[in-house]
Amino acid sequence: MSEFLKYPGESSNDALPPEGKAAAHTRRAFLFKLAVGMNAVVGAVLAVPLFGYLLGPAAKKKSAAGTWISIGDVADFPVGETRLAEFRSPVATFDDGETAKVSCWVRRVSAQKFQVFAINCAHLGCPVRWFSESKLFLCPCHGGAYYEDGSRASGPPERGLFEYRYKIAGNSLVIHAGDMPTLATQASCKDKPLVQIAPPTPETRSTTWEG
Amino acid sequence: MGRLNERGTSTGSKAYAWLEHRLGLIKPLTEAAEHPTPSNNASWWYVFGSAATVLLLLQVVTGILLALVYSPSASEAWTSLNFLNHNVALGWYLRALHGWGSDFMIAIVLIHMVQVFLFGSYKFPRELTWIVGVVLLLLTLGMAFTGQVMRFDQDAYWGLGIGASISSRIPGIGAQLVHMVLGGPIIGGATLSRFFTLHVFVIPGLLLAGVGVHVFMVLRHGVSDWPMPGRLVRKSTYEREYHELTEKTGIPFVPDAAWKDAVFAAAILFAVMACAFFFGPFGPGGQPDPTIIQTAPKPDFAFLWIYAVLAFLPPNLETPVLLVAPVLGIAAMLLLPLIASEGERHWARRPVAVLMVSVIAVTLGIFTRLGTYTPWSPIMNAWSSDAVPVRYMHDRTPLEREGALVLQDKQCRSCHSLDGHGGLRGPELDSVASRMTEDQIVRQVLQGGGNMPAYGNALNPSETKALVSFLMTLRGDGLQPAIDASRELTHTSQVGAPASHVAGNSTLKP
Numbered sequence: 001m002s003e004f005l006k007y008p009g010e011s012s013n014d015a016l017p018p019e020g021k022a023a024a025h026t027r028r029a030f031l032f033k034l035a036v037g038m039n040a041v042v043g044a045v046l047a048v049p050l051f052g053y054l055l056g057p058a059a060k061k062k063s064a065a066g067t068w069i070s071i072g073d074v075a076d077f078p079v080g081e082t083r084l085a086e087f088r089s090p091v092a093t094f095d096d097g098e099t100a101k102v103s104c105w106v107r108r109v110s111a112q113k114f115q116v117f118a119i120n121c122a123h124l125g126c127p128v129r130w131f132s133e134s135k136l137f138l139c140p141c142h143g144g145a146y147y148e149d150g151s152r153a154s155g156p157p158e159r160g161l162f163e164y165r166y167k168i169a170g171n172s173l174v175i176h177a178g179d180m181p182t183l184a185t186q187a188s189c190k191d192k193p194l195v196q197i198a199p200p201t202p203e204t205r206s207t208t209w210e211g
Numbered sequence: 212m213g214r215l216n217e218r219g220t221s222t223g224s225k226a227y228a229w230l231e232h233r234l235g236l237i238k239p240l241t242e243a244a245e246h247p248t249p250s251n252n253a254s255w256w257y258v259f260g261s262a263a264t265v266l267l268l269l270q271v272v273t274g275i276l277l278a279l280v281y282s283p284s285a286s287e288a289w290t291s292l293n294f295l296n297h298n299v300a301l302g303w304y305l306r307a308l309h310g311w312g313s314d315f316m317i318a319i320v321l322i323h324m325v326q327v328f329l330f331g332s333y334k335f336p337r338e339l340t341w342i343v344g345v346v347l348l349l350l351t352l353g354m355a356f357t358g359q360v361m362r363f364d365q366d367a368y369w370g371l372g373i374g375a376s377i378s379s380r381i382p383g384i385g386a387q388l389v390h391m392v393l394g395g396p397i398i399g400g401a402t403l404s405r406f407f408t409l410h411v412f413v414i415p416g417l418l419l420a421g422v423g424v425h426v427f428m429v430l431r432h433g434v435s436d437w438p439m440p441g442r443l444v445r446k447s448t449y450e451r452e453y454h455e456l457t458e459k460t461g462i463p464f465v466p467d468a469a470w471k472d473a474v475f476a477a478a479i480l481f482a483v484m485a486c487a488f489f490f491g492p493f494g495p496g497g498q499p500d501p502t503i504i505q506t507a508p509k510p511d512f513a514f515l516w517i518y519a520v521l522a523f524l525p526p527n528l529e530t531p532v533l534l535v536a537p538v539l540g541i542a543a544m545l546l547l548p549l550i551a552s553e554g555e556r557h558w559a560r561r562p563v564a565v566l567m568v569s570v571i572a573v574t575l576g577i578f579t580r581l582g583t584y585t586p587w588s589p590i591m592n593a594w595s596s597d598a599v600p601v602r603y604m605h606d607r608t609p610l611e612r613e614g615a616l617v618l619q620d621k622q623c624r625s626c627h628s629l630d631g632h633g634g635l636r637g638p639e640l641d642s643v644a645s646r647m648t649e650d651q652i653v654r655q656v657l658q659g660g661g662n663m664p665a666y667g668n669a670l671n672p673s674e675t676k677a678l679v680s681f682l683m684t685l686r687g688d689g690l691q692p693a694i695d696a697s698r699e700l701t702h703t704s705q706v707g708a709p710a711s712h713v714a715g716n717s718t719l720k721p
Contacts, residue, residue, distance in 0.1 A: 055391070057390040057391055057393070057394050057395050057401070058387035058388070058390045058391045059387075066396070084504075086502050089396075089397050089399075091395070091396045091397060092397065092399060093395070093399065093400060093401065094400070095284050095285055095286060095399070095400025095401070095404075096285050096286065096397070096399035096400045097284070097285045097286025097287070097399075097400070097499075098285075098286070098498065098499065098500040098501075099285045099368065099397070099398055099399045099400070099402075099499055099500075099501060100397070100399060101500060101501055101502045102397075102501060102502070103501060103502045103504060119501070119504060120372060120376075123376070123521075123529075124372070124373040124376040124377065124521060125369070125372030125373055125375060125376040126369050126372065126373070126508055127369070127501070127504035127506065128504075129504055129505075129591060131591075131622055131625075133594075133620055133621055133622055133669070134621045134622040134623075134625075134664075134666065134669050135668060135669040136622075136664055136669075138589045138591060138625065140506065140507040140508070140588055140589070140591065141369075141373070141507070141508060141518075141522075141588065142518075142521055142522040142587055142588070143522065143587045143588050143589055143626075143636050145589075145664050147664065147668070148668070153659070153664035153665070154659065154662045154663060154664050155587075155662065156521065156522060156524065156525075156526055156529065157526065158526035158527065158529065158530075178396050179386075179389075179396040179397070180372070180375060180389070180393065180396065180397045180398060182375055182376045182378075182379035182385070182389055183376065183379045183380055183385065184378075184379035184380070184381075184385030184386040184388075184389055185379060185385075185386045185389050185390075185396070
């Protein structure tokens with residue numbers, strides 16, 4: 001039977017007489033299939049710019065997000081203190097309004113040594129506040145706490161505060177800022193890899209201490 | 212007069228015939244509305260689905276009206292909401308209707324889901340109706356989350372930060388995903404625009420289409436009959452039994468069953484209107500300026516329980532739980548009707564189902580309640596606003612009073628309460644000396660542990676000495692001080708030397 005079929009795979013034609021089989025392969029049916037195929041090709045080509053547009057934000061190169069920006073005069077930050085600094089995000093666009101503003105905590109350890117912490121808690125990004133009396137950064141959302149050097153003190157964060165890279169250019173303190181700091185887009189990704197929290201060491205346990 | 216009436220009627224029926232001949236929708240829709248349904252499901256328990264649909268329509272209408280004024284731009288959104296509240300006639304009321312409508316819609320959708328679950332209505336042949344319903348629940352929650360972003364205030368801003376931080380925990384594509392969620396490297400104009408697109412175009416479109424499919428399937432299979440203990444669902448017989456029941460006891464859905472839906476829908480609409488009128492619109496809160504860090508961001512009511520769970524997860528479990536639990540939860544809801552498509556429908560014969568609903572409801576309720584007062588968050592102004600109770604200062608030595616000052620000054624009250632005032636993160640200190648010995652308190656203060664930071668670097672030896680001697684006076688209502696049971700055995704070297712002991716300890720960690 002199959003040698004009479006133009007397309008042996010189309011077994012539904014089996015019951016038809018030869019004239020019927022011919023009718024099933026009309027020029028119109030062929031043209032319709034051809035047109036469906038053309039739409040598939042055009043659709044695939046069209047999908048390239050559509051998805052390119054949609055995925056644009058994710059495709060941006062890391063080096064493009066961020067640049068060096070001054071956050072103030074070095075003299076504004078006394079040695080031994082931690083102060084809030086503000087800057088306008090260098091990656092802000094026309095429509096960002098006041099959301100383009102960014103805060104960070106600047107700790108001046110010594111004349112030439114600084115630590116510039118992101119305002120965002122390493123847990124879920126809420127703004128941490130510095131308390132100079134207890135020398136702690138506290139997060140209002142879930143109670144994450146960090147010591148003055150940014151290391152994790154307690155609470156849900158699994159690592160210390162994010163730090164910006166900095167350099168001193170003339171009299172101004174310059175940091176490298178861009179991405180909103182999260183676990184995946186850290187302020188200075190290269191310098192400080194993700195630190196998973198270590199299991200509690202015996203000397204930090206509250207009940208088993210022996211003098 | 213009679214002739215006039217007659218002429219009017221004939222004109223009317225001619226107009227109807229003209230319209231229906233061209234439209235062809237009135238007759239099939241009327242027939243669908245009047246389809247017979249078993250009389251036992253004309254119940255007040257069956258009104259929640261239609262009420263949810265009515266609330267969706269309210270949200271569409273009020274949403275369109277708000278969009279006449281709202282400006283989805285990061286630099287203008289907050290201002291335009293305040294403009295709506297204060298400068299546009301009835302703008303506040305439209306915002307209130309939309310906000311309260313959203314809360315009511317989530318509540319009614321959840322009640323509808325619990326009712327369908329407890330009545331076993333998701334079983335054959337209505338499995339797909341349930342699955343589409345689960346998708347509709349997720350879309351409703353998606354509307355709630357994106358709607359919270361539309362109210363572009365501090366909570367919305369930091370809520371987006373939380374969303375981005377959660378996205379960043381997904382391994383491999385975290386960074387790209389953060390950029391996709393935010394529409395760029397930071398929270399800003401692009402972020403608000405894409406959440407606006409989701410809230411106004413994408414999710415409502417899916418929601419309306421999904422409701423259409425959902426209702427179509429309800430009509431196709433009929434509203435489920437009232438479950439009876441012992442009457443099991445079997446794929447081979449259920450549809451014939453349902454058909455026979457409808458033949459025997461059927462009543463037209465409209466009006467014999469639907470009047471209850473209509474009454475309930477009106478009551479719910481009125482409740483939304485009343486809440487909107489008496490309680491007003493939600494926010495907007497503080498302006499979305501990220502340099503204003505004196506803020507304690509919190510999500511809307513529907514997401515408070517997630518916010519609370521995030522405070523309690525241990526750090527090393529957080530990412531796995533965040534990424535795995537939602538997948539399992541949603542998969543379980545979607546697969547439920549496929550796993551349990553036959554068998555008993557009545558709740559009295561399904562104790563596990565009842566237990567599940569109870570446990571989930573209590574769990575969500577507890578976490579939501581915790582989310583309303585966030586006991587895990589430090590009270591950041593307690594150290595300067597909540598004084599040490601006067602009675603704790605009576606008959607104290609100068610050293611102990613100095614210790615009370617250290618307690619305030621070092622912000623212990625952020626996490627510890629005295630006399631009910633202060634943070635709840637750590638234990639209250641009113642009777643701390645009856646729980647811990649002096650040695651234990653010294654160690655806890657200097658080295659921290661058990662979720663308390665170490666204060667060894669923030670306290671000098673004399674401050675520690677003063678603080679601990681004050682804490683040792685806090686023994687509740689005349690309770691005995693805690694004692695170290697082993698102290699007696701080592702009597703010789705330790706007795707009478709607490710002062711040197713403290714000093715010795717504090718030098719361990721300068």
